[in-house]
Amino acid sequence: MATGSDKGWRIENARHLEGLGLQFRPYARWSESWDHDHCAACWAKFAEQDGCEIQHEGYATREDYPKGAGYEWICRTCFNDLKDDLRWSADNG
Numbered sequence: 001m002a003t004g005s006d007k008g009w010r011i012e013n014a015r016h017l018e019g020l021g022l023q024f025r026p027y028a029r030w031s032e033s034w035d036h037d038h039c040a041a042c043w044a045k046f047a048e049q050d051g052c053e054i055q056h057e058g059y060a061t062r063e064d065y066p067k068g069a070g071y072e073w074i075c076r077t078c079f080n081d082l083k084d085d086l087r088w089s090a091d092n093g
Contacts, residue, residue: 010078010081011082011086013042014041014074015086016040017040017086019088020061020062020089021088021090022059022091023061024059024060024091025057025070026056026057027057027058027060029047037073039058039073039074039078041074041075041082042077055075059073059074059090061073
């Protein structure tokens with residue numbers, strides 16, 4: 001379980017996503033010019049290819065996000081640790 005001090009920097013990184021509904025889904029790159037993304041809170045790597053510590057599913061922004069579905073990602077650990085602090089809700093698509 002994360003401590004309060006461990007959560008602080010991740011909360012600040014992801015504060016721009018506060019109050020959003022997120023969708024749990026397999027990772028898919030947002031643009032053909034992107035080959036990976038990062039967790040908006042802790043910077044864990046999301047990618048379609050395999051590799052050390054690469055995330056293949058997580059919580060993504062939905063269609064109602066200004067930049068669209070799958071533009072921002074949150075890893076499972078950060079979602080579980082920060083959902084109450086940042087008032088996130090989730091659906092399974």
